[in-house]
Amino acid sequence: MSPKYSGAGLTKNSMKIIQVLKDNPPLSPITRLVEYEGRKTVWKDYSERSCWVKDTWGRLLIRHEAESIKRLTGIKGIPRLIKTVGEYGFLQEYIDGEPLKKFRKETLPFSVFDKMSNLVETLHQRGVVHLDLGQKKNILLDKDYNPYFIDFANALYFRQEALGFNGLFKALCLIDYSALLKFKHRFFPETLTEKEKRWLKWFFFSRHFWILKPKTYRQKDKIKI
Numbered sequence: 001m002s003p004k005y006s007g008a009g010l011t012k013n014s015m016k017i018i019q020v021l022k023d024n025p026p027l028s029p030i031t032r033l034v035e036y037e038g039r040k041t042v043w044k045d046y047s048e049r050s051c052w053v054k055d056t057w058g059r060l061l062i063r064h065e066a067e068s069i070k071r072l073t074g075i076k077g078i079p080r081l082i083k084t085v086g087e088y089g090f091l092q093e094y095i096d097g098e099p100l101k102k103f104r105k106e107t108l109p110f111s112v113f114d115k116m117s118n119l120v121e122t123l124h125q126r127g128v129v130h131l132d133l134g135q136k137k138n139i140l141l142d143k144d145y146n147p148y149f150i151d152f153a154n155a156l157y158f159r160q161e162a163l164g165f166n167g168l169f170k171a172l173c174l175i176d177y178s179a180l181l182k183f184k185h186r187f188f189p190e191t192l193t194e195k196e197k198r199w200l201k202w203f204f205f206s207r208h209f210w211i212l213k214p215k216t217y218r219q220k221d222k223i224k225i
Contacts, residue, residue: 015043015091027053029062029089036091041082045089054088061153066090068152071126077119077148095148101136105187109145113184113191116147120176123149127158129172133179178203 015034021042022031029046036043044065046058069092072078079093116139123130131154132138140148158169181200184192192200 015041015085026050027057029058033094034091036082040094041091042079042094043085043089043091045085047086047088059087062088062090065151065153065155068128068155068157071128071157072123072152075119075122075126077115077122077146079148079150092150095140095142095150097140097142097148099137100139100141100147100183103141108141108187110188110191112141112145112147113180113188115145116183117180119147119149120180124173124176127160127169128152128155129158129169129176130155130179131172131175133176134182136183139183 015036018033018035018040020030020032022028026049029044030048032043032045034041034043044062046054046062048054049058066081066084069078069081069090073080079095082091082093084090120130120133130138130149130152132151133149135151138149138151140150142148156172178199181192181196181203184196185200
């Protein structure tokens with residue numbers, strides 16, 4: 001059974017706002033750093049959006065993301081869900097780290113790639129695909145270069161016994177693996193195998209034909225084989 005989303009949660013008065021981390025109106029939630037019970041937490045919330053946003057996909061997306069995070073409880077590298085906040089938000093563990101996009105390749109050890117690969121594999125073992133790891137802002141690194149994945153709004157869950165699990169699920173896993181290879185290409189290009197280079201070359205080419213968000217060719221995407 002899937003974990004239940006409790007609308008009771010807590011109230012805004014239980015939290016002290018420290019700062020706004022992200023606020024991209026009108027369709028996205030507000031993400032804030034808040035203090036709750038004496039510790040820093042992250043509050044993701046749709047309650048201040050218009051009714052036609054928060055009472056439609058806002059409520060559904062918050063519930064969906066909360067359930068996705070619950071399914072990954074206990075995995076190091078996934079900030080845990082703390083509590084729900086009414087019908088439109090939730091509190092999540094705060095990670096003292098920096099997004100991957102702020103790091104230069106000469107500053108990172110190769111062990112980061114191994115840790116990220118293991119974390120992706122663990123997610124897939126739970127039946128969850130992230131689908132948005134290509135966004136470097138969704139990967140945080142702490143002071144010891146341990147990776148943490150955030151923002152599971154686009155994640156999907158598959159029951160292993162469900163019809164189509166071995167087909168569709170494994171196909172979607174390739175999106176997460178492609179994100180890993182993009183990271184490897186950007187930061188450790190000399191470690192790419194010939195098979196990985198061929199896959200990436202096809203991946204970058206295929207992005208020209210994506211229906212929703214086609215990508216143009218960029219010089220940094222060039223793969224040397």
